[in-house]
Amino acid sequence: MAEQSERAGPSQRAVEVGVALATTAFAAIIIIGSLQAGIDWGAEGPRAGFFPFYVGLIILGCSIVNIVQVLQVSSDRLFADWGQLRQVISIAIPTAAYVALIPFIGIYVASAVLIAVFMIWLGRYGWLYVVPISIGVPLVTFLIFELWFVVALPKGPLESALGF
Secondary structure, rough: HHHHHHHHOEEEHHHHHHHHHHHHHHHHHHHHHHHHHHHEOOEEEEEOOHHHHHHHHHHHHHHHHHHHHHHHHOOOOOOOOHHHHHHHHHHHHHHHHHHHHHHHHHHHHHHHHHHHHHHHHHHHOHHHHHHHHHHHHHHHHHHHHHHHHOOOEOHHHHHOOOOO
16 A cells, blocks of 8 residues: 555646646746836837747747647656655755755855755765865855856855955
């Protein structure tokens, strides 16, 4: 019984419909925003919403085609079992938190935290490895981007306090 519940999961059809509905919503947001910005031509050329509007229409059209195709085919194939989805989510949630933290604590501190979390939680490494790697990788990234390429990446309060 436990093995069968572990093998259960969402059907491929349900996932495909969900993704098609999500891209439809995304297209609607683009289209509405474009209409608010203006999709006509101004004195200087196309207004800010002109090109995004048509991209939104293309995304909407493709989403509708996907929904129609998915609904025409009756397949109850398993998309992924719950164990596989847990593995994906164990990467996706910390990565989303990383992206959300960058504007507040900067890319370097957020990267150090993400690397440490992955090394401890998923890799089960000890602090002897975690500390130098989670600090070293963002430090090398800082040196390469900020000093060598002269490309400023988002910084947070720590970098400001250190005068970077």
